[in-house]
Amino acid sequence: xxxxxxxxxxxxxxxxxxxxxxxxxxxxxxxxxxxxxxxxxxxxxxxxxxxxxxxxxxxxxxxxxxxxxxxxxxxxxxxxxxxxxxxxxxxxxxxxxxxxxxxxxxxxxxxxxxxxxxxxxxxxxxxxxxxxxxxxxxxxxxxxxxxxxxxxxxxxxxxxxxxxxxxxxxxxxxxxxxxxxxxxxxxxxxxxxxxxxxxxxxxxxxxxxxxxxxxxxxxxxxxxxxxxxxxxxxxxxxxx
Amino acid sequence: xxxxxxxxxxxxxxxxxxxxxxxxxxxxxxxxxxxxxxxxxxxxxxxxxxxxxxxxxxxxxxxxxxxxxxxxxxxxxxxxxxxxxxxxxxxxxxxxxxxxxxxxxxxxxxxxxxxxxxxxxxxxxxxxxxxxxxxxxxxxxxxxxxxxxxxxxxxxxxxxxxxxxxxxxxxxxxxxxxxxxxxxxxxxxxxxxxxxxxxxxxxxxxxxxxxxxxxxxxxxxxxxxxxxxxxxxxxxxxxxxxxxxxxxxxxxxxxxxxxxxxxxxxxx
Numbered sequence: 435x436x437x438x439x440x441x442x443x444x445x446x447x448x449x450x451x452x453x454x455x456x457x458x459x460x461x462x463x464x465x466x467x468x469x470x471x472x473x474x475x476x477x478x479x480x481x482x483x484x485x486x487x488x489x490x491x492x493x494x495x496x497x498x499x500x501x502x503x504x505x506x507x508x509x510x511x512x513x514x515x516x517x518x519x520x521x522x523x524x525x526x527x528x529x530x531x532x533x534x535x536x537x538x539x540x541x542x543x544x545x546x547x548x549x550x551x552x553x554x555x556x557x558x559x560x561x562x563x564x565x566x567x568x569x570x571x572x573x574x575x576x577x578x579x580x581x582x583x584x585x586x587x588x589x590x591x592x593x594x595x596x597x598x599x600x601x602x603x604x605x606x607x608x609x610x611x612x613x614x615x616x617x618x619x620x621x622x623x624x625x626x627x628x629x630x631x632x633x634x635x636x637x638x639x640x641x642x643x644x645x646x647x648x649x650x651x652x653x654x655x656x657x658x659x660x661x662x663x664x665x666x667x668x669x670x671x672x673x674x
Numbered sequence: 675x676x677x678x679x680x681x682x683x684x685x686x687x688x689x690x691x692x693x694x695x696x697x698x699x700x701x702x703x704x705x706x707x708x709x710x711x712x713x714x715x716x717x718x719x720x721x722x723x724x725x726x727x728x729x730x731x732x733x734x735x736x737x738x739x740x741x742x743x744x745x746x747x748x749x750x751x752x753x754x755x756x757x758x759x760x761x762x763x764x765x766x767x768x769x770x771x772x773x774x775x776x777x778x779x780x781x782x783x784x785x786x787x788x789x790x791x792x793x794x795x796x797x798x799x800x801x802x803x804x805x806x807x808x809x810x811x812x813x814x815x816x817x818x819x820x821x822x823x824x825x826x827x828x829x830x831x832x833x834x835x836x837x838x839x840x841x842x843x844x845x846x847x848x849x850x851x852x853x854x855x856x857x858x859x860x861x862x863x864x865x866x867x868x869x870x871x872x873x874x875x876x877x878x879x880x881x882x883x884x885x886x887x888x889x890x891x892x893x894x895x896x897x898x899x900x901x902x903x904x905x906x907x908x909x910x911x912x913x914x915x916x917x918x919x920x921x922x923x924x925x926x927x928x929x930x931x932x933x934x935x936x937x938x939x940x941x942x
Contacts, residue, residue: 569771572747576765577785577827587784591775668775670813 456638464638465645473627478646481612481623484540485650488547489608495548496555496600503556504563505589517556525550525607526614538619547611551604558603562596563589595669598662605654609647697758698723698835698867699744704755706739706748713739715891716755723834724865728872728882732923735888737871738839744869745837764833764866768840770820772812772827779808782827798826801863802856818849822856829860836866840873854881858903875923879915880905887922895922 438458444450445457452460468474499517502509529546536542566589574584616625624643631639699721706714713736721727731737742748743757745765772781783795799808802822804815812820821841828836841857842850858881861868872878878885879899887895899915906912 569767569769570773573767573771573773574785575747576745577831579785583785587776588773591773594775666775668777668811668813670811 452637453635454637456636456641461638461641461645464636465642468639468642474642474646477622477624477627481616481625481646482650484543484615484623485547485608485612487544488611489551489604490548491544492548492551492604492608493555493601496552496604497559497597499552499556500559500563500593504560504593505585514560517553517560521553521557525553525611529614529618533618543612543615543620546615547608550607550611554603554607555597555600558596558600559593560596562599563593565596566592595666598658598666602655602658602662605658606651609651609654613647696723696760697721698725698760699869700756700758701744702756704740704743704753704757706736706743706751706753708739708751713891714743714753714755717892719886719893721835721867721869723867725884726861726868726870726882727884727886728870728878729886729888730872730875730878730919730923731888733873736891737888740888741837741839741869741871744835760834760867762831762833763835763837764828764831766824766828766836766838766841768843770812770817770824772820772823774812776812777808778804778810778812778815778823781812781823782808782830784827786830794830795826798830799823801829801860802826816849818845818853821845821849821853825857825860829864832864833866836861836868838868838870840871842877843873850877855904857881862903875916875919876907879912879919880907885915885919887919889922895919 441450441455442458445452445455445459450457456464465474499513503513503517504510525546528549532542532545532549536545570588570592574588579587612623613625616623617629620626620629624646628640628643631637631643697720699719701717701719703716703718704714705712705716717736717740719740729737729740739748739751743751743753744759745763746757746759747765772778773784776784779792779795779799782798783791786794796805796808799805802825804819804822804826807815807819807823812823815823821844824841828838838857842853845853854877861881868882870878870882879901883899885895885897885899886893887897889895895918897915897918901909901911901915
């Protein structure tokens with residue numbers, strides 16, 4: 435609040451050059467212009483689609499890999515090593531190679547986002563899966579649980595805490611990936627809109643983009659946390 | 675070794691009970707080996723259906739190995755010998771081992787097949803004194819209540835054989851007394867064969883009708899406890915059984931065992 439008030443004041447007395455940083459009023463009216471022209475919605479929609487698709491493929495791949503590595507020795511042997519190495523290489527560093535392979539279209543953008551998400555999902559889900567108490571495995575054996583029941587009642591709930599840690603990191607990773615891919619040869623999306631604005635020194639448009647990113651980042655994290663609280667309500671935590 | 679009024683039999687006899695039905699547990703020359711050490715050495719044991727047997731032994735005597743063998747939880751352990759157990763075997767552990775992500779009722783009915791699983795679970799919960807707690811999470815129960823829920827989970831399967839590995843070991847003394855009463859009561863009502871592994875001599879004599887002492891991989895004492903229930907620890911015959919078992923366990927002075935538990939027996 436204080437920051438906004440200061441910002442307002444500095445702009446009003448002309449201390450801030452609009453080319454460096456537009457005043458809050460300008461930003462607001464630009465935002466409403468962008469909305470009434472439909473430009474903001476179009477770009478937001480395409481950005482959300484990219485992030486959503488990347489998140490979807492990343493989560494699916496990460497979980498499948500974690501299950502494959504967590505439930506079979508062969509899977510662990512084949513998958514865990516390479517994925518732990520992959521973890522050391524930031525997904526964004528793969529960008530040149532992915533552009534070379536997939537071009538600069540949507541496919542590359544979604545892949546970059548999905549890669550970052552998948553690694554986070556894998557690492558955390560796998561850790562949680564292999565960390566399930568062996569006493570519960572013994573219990574399942576004593577109760578003659580079938581393989582399907584064992585997975586449904588023991589493995590899945592037992593690995594959910596790690597899944598949610600992975601999901602929260604994955605959501606953050608998907609926004610990060612989105613921001614980067616939208617700065618590179620994009621022709622649409624919030625990042626593209628901001629990049630264009632930079633060329634014309636429209637700091638107000640840039641700020642609208644930043645706010646949009648901020649809102650989506652915050653809202654998605656809050657959504658994941660809400661689902662997590664609901665699903666993991668059995669947990670006794672410090673937060674109560 | 676003195677002959678006891680309750681009947682003290684040599685270890686490798688045919689067992690104390692005349693077995694006409696199929697026995698609840700039958701082992702012949704059972705061997706379990708860890709590395710080059712034989713933990714169970716050609717162990718022969720027969721437990722009749724509906725017989726409440728306690729298994730005593732010092733640490734490392736092979737109690738848990740025997741229990742895990744009978745529960746068939748030891749496929750990775752090397753061994754040989756015959757082992758016969760019934761189809762319906764329930765197991766209870768020192769920890770209640772309730773899955774923290776399932777409500778109490780779902781823990782009790784976990785893996786239960788057939789219709790009315792839920793009703794059966796609720797009945798079992800009521801039997802252990804946990805009616806109305808079916809929707810609770812395990813962490814909302816006290817240690818004693820968790821162990822009760824575990825008992826309900828074991829009983830709801832209507833086991834022919836109940837294997838219990840120091841089920842009261844982690845409970846405080848007062849809760850343990852209540853649980854002893856509950857276990858005996860449930861046993862009288864359902865009559866499964868019970869194999870209770872414990873290190874507590876008083877607990878064994880109070881609950882079981884037959885007490886075995888495992889020593890160095892073999893059964894060294896097989897004692898029938900011929901006392902009416904409920905049993906009082908003040909009963910002089912109770913103390914006789916107790917002294918016999920303590921001697922068998924190599925504890926010359928019974929008082930020295932009290933490091934592990936509160937002595938409930940007032941000294942005369």
